[in-house]
Amino acid sequence: MLLIRKSEKLSAEINFLKQQDKKIIFVPTMGNLHAGHKSLFKKHKEHIYLASIFVNPLQFNDIDDFKNYPRTIQKDIEILDKQNVDILYMPYKNFLNQKPHYNIGKISRKLCGKDRKGHFEGVAVVIIKFLRLINPDYILLGEKDYQQALIIKKIIKDFNFKTKAKIFPTVRDKNDVALSSRNQLLKKNFFLAKHLPKVLKQIMREIKKGEFNLIRIDHFKKLLKSKGIEKVFYLKILKEISLDELDEKPALCRVFISASINGIRLIDNMPIDRRIKLVDGNIICK
Numbered sequence: 001m002l003l004i005r006k007s008e009k010l011s012a013e014i015n016f017l018k019q020q021d022k023k024i025i026f027v028p029t030m031g032n033l034h035a036g037h038k039s040l041f042k043k044h045k046e047h048i049y050l051a052s053i054f055v056n057p058l059q060f061n062d063i064d065d066f067k068n069y070p071r072t073i074q075k076d077i078e079i080l081d082k083q084n085v086d087i088l089y090m091p092y093k094n095f096l097n098q099k100p101h102y103n104i105g106k107i108s109r110k111l112c113g114k115d116r117k118g119h120f121e122g123v124a125v126v127i128i129k130f131l132r133l134i135n136p137d138y139i140l141l142g143e144k145d146y147q148q149a150l151i152i153k154k155i156i157k158d159f160n161f162k163t164k165a166k167i168f169p170t171v172r173d174k175n176d177v178a179l180s181s182r183n184q185l186l187k188k189n190f191f192l193a194k195h196l197p198k199v200l201k202q203i204m205r206e207i208k209k210g211e212f213n214l215i216r217i218d219h220f221k222k223l224l225k226s227k228g229i230e231k232v233f234y235l236k237i238l239k240e241i242s243l244d245e246l247d248e249k250p251a252l253c254r255v256f257i258s259a260s261i262n263g264i265r266l267i268d269n270m271p272i273d274r275r276i277k278l279v280d281g282n283i284i285c286k
């Protein structure tokens with residue numbers, strides 16, 4: 001695996017590969033790699049897999065959160081090597097010297113955008129810079145960060161990048177907890193994280209039975225608190241293409257949650273595999 005730190009070197013390498021008609025598959029990460037990240041690296045022969053590791057300070061609205069973010073570079077390099085990644089790009093901090101300006105629009109103000117001011121704007125800066133530099137054929141993303149994936153798709157469309165975004169299912173542990181680098185920060189309270197997927201699954205079950213009124217959401221928020229979850233930032237059922245609220249038009253939707261345990265913020269979401277609509281507060285399955 002080729003380790004590259006300077007953008008000029010990466011540009012030269014990419015030009016060389018493109019001259020040979022190689023397809024470039026890009027997997028951006030913040031490192032501290034786990035099985036969720038690994039699931040994005042598929043078996044490959046003819047394509048070039050390019051991973052990046054960059055803990056982007058612009059997307060942390062809390063300096064301690066940025067400082068405490070787990071960094072395990074040596075281990076990550078070993079993992080990427082084993083996954084047959086061809087190039088690892090680890091830019092220096094000055095990667096951010098020039099910041100493109102981009103107005104993401106209303107999708108950045110929903111869900112995590114509400115209480116993490118500037119978070120998605122920070123993500124967008126880095127993704128636009130990566131896409132301009134690499135211009136990959138594909139970018140591979142995890143469904144776990146669903147809102148982020150929607151925003152990256154919008155960036156690709158708005159900037160007319162030729163890149164295609166592919167989104168892969170969330171990898172979970174035996175208790176259905178979505179794997180995340182932040183899980184290890186929960187330490188002895190990790191066991192509480194299982195209540196997030198439990199609630200998402202219960203909501204889906206009730207929706208499918210045709211027994212769900214939006215008022216139930218408050219019940220589940222209270223339930224989570226009674227189990228020891230510190231704060232529920234949101235628990236919402238939204239349309240999956242726009243993150244708009246449900247209405248009378250049947251649409252594919254997802255249940256989204258963000259909650260904190262001991263100051264550590266977690267997110268998760270699950271798709272509802274039927275079209276649903278809202279009539280007088282009741283969710284109706286098509």
Ligand code: AMP
Nearest residue numbers: 029030031036141142144145170171179
């Ligand atoms: P991160 O390092 O957290 O920025 O994540 C890098 C990529 O890995 C993103 O596209 C994430 O959505 C994806 N990812 C993170 N956790 C998981 C998971 N548990 N399952 C699948 N993909 C994941």
